[in-house]
Amino acid sequence: MNKRKREYKILMIGAGNLGGNLLPVLLKKFDSVKIINRNKLGNKELKKIYKLNIETNYNKDDLKNSDVIIFCIQDRYIDGVFKKIINSGINLKDKYFIHFSGSLSSEIFKSNKVNKSNVISAHPIQSFAGWKRNGDVLFRNITMGIDGGENAFALIKYIFKEYKIKYLKINPKDKTLYHIASVIASNFLVTQFHLIQKVIKKIGLKQLNSFDIFEQIILTTLGNIKNKGIKDSLTGPVKRGEMQTIKNHKKELKKKLPVIYNYYNLMTGFTKEIK
Template structure:
């Protein structure tokens, strides 16, 4: 039997998942902050009716809450007050918050979960067209997780079970792998430029080193991929570099200093394998 789906929140993630899940579910209602954005979301999804408020929502089997993190609990409470949820599945898409933020739905008899697609949604149409292979961090009630995993697998996605108690650390992993990696590479490029190398040339110098390091990390693991003075035990060079970087730019010097201890620990793991 085809399940029914309603979408609350018309941002990029909601639109993409609404369109994708709509290929497996019957989309009923789409509720967003304004009638115009709801109609735009319905157009993108290709199904459903733009709802003008929670009171207009019809009972559905699955509810997708694609709202900002600070709106998850209020939206869930409004949903629980508007429609019967016993036996339904309610899930949100936050990478930082766990499914326990859906307590109002659980109290109303729903099975709750969170599904976090590990993608950039800057171009929703492109993501929707190429969603197969996307990893999705999933946690929540067993009934909800089982049903959502089945839908994700049918879409070609790759659901991964995560520990709800460590959801914030899980989300921080993406920040380390993407945002802070960019910050560290920016420090490298600025340091090259401080040595008199033009910015474009600095990028070309850093590119093969960074690319090869990333390839080694993902092929071998972080510890075996570590090279450089700390991996060799050359702490005298590290001390000279730290002093030189701090003299050039105090903030970057603090960053360099903060990375020494975890890199020493990584080197220890490398040599104790």
């Protein structure tokens, strides 16, 4: 492929939460970006903002004309779509394949019909809860977990050059554990607030939002972890060895919120490891 990277033709399959925020990144770097997205309502919004021709299905010409094929679809669909492309009869040796899944490695693109140096998994460690016009700011200063070929990695660095991304190289065999850490950092953090909400509702504060109540202690704790590290940021009854307080907590949970009892017990055990 003798084209300059700017001239690469991009075929992006899927334009949901991640894809919608990725789109402005791609439009700044490439002259030709084609979007395939089955969500007609989402397509309407994207067309309005970006004046793009978005289609619900790709064809052989789309595959033939593209230089880079980007997958922004749910993990469960990537393998099936890739296999269809592999069996399309198109010469794929010079094409790049990129997906942004946290749990799947670049080995999902394993095939003797593609150049292994041109495939990559590039997972942004970021939360994409919907997309917006200037969603590319969500990529700024983040860490991205990557595994794949050198050519594809060079392309990723070109795409995100202005975003000051830190790259974390992941061994494909460790991708599931890496994703577990990401889930704990983001998804389970949301679950924590769900549990806090359960507790404050139990004491009659139904109208209040758990984040509004605990915002300052949360932000201070995060700041402490960043500046002091995990061990020196721990406070509370476990740190102080107040076992009677912990027993009182457990007794109250058993009586009033048994659904949280096992969670509290487990987290207390992990907290003792820090102390």
